[in-house]
Amino acid sequence: MIPSRFPTVMRTLLVVPLIAVAFTGCGAAQEAVSEQLVEQAVGEGVDLEIGDDGQVASIETEDGSFEMSAGGGEVPKEWPGDVPLFDGGENSSSQVVTVDGETSVIVSYTTDADPEATFDSLIEAYEEAGFAAESTSRGDFASYFGTRGDMILSAAMSGDAPSIVQISISFPAG
Secondary structure, three states: OOOOOOOOHHHHHHHHHHHHHHHHOHHHHHHHHHHHHHHHHHHOOOEEEOOOOOOOEEOOOOEEEEEEEEEEOOOOOOOOOOOOOOOOEEEEEEEEEEEEEEEEEEEEEOOOOHHHHHHHHHHHHHHHHOOOEEEEEEEEEEEEEEEEOOOOEEEEEEEEEEEEEEEEEEEEOO
């Protein structure tokens, strides 16, 4: 079992690969087996739900919640509407984590667009949306970190096409 000093939801995140087992199977039996695997790893009090399509899993613990979507689809409803997302790629996954009064939303994309131009357009969109750049780096892996009020936004992108773009934002829950 993972040490108990980690909050339950964080211990759960450490065993996300076990949750992936749930995506490969189907039905209530696979969900029950997956929930048992997660509980064995992190302890009791974990409620694992897998959507009917087998693409969405959510976890509730006493410390918070986690939701993961695999195989593309919708941007989570928790994403703030006034914060730009990436336009021009395929949404490959998303996660929503709420713990200790903080919500983090992570969205990943794949794209064949020019990496440098894509990264430049992301930075421009964030600055137009009122984010102040705290750090930016470029190279084989580009990253941006910015803040706006109590929001923290980060974007990361691999330097080769096809590229992987991952955008995350954290803000107070509620």
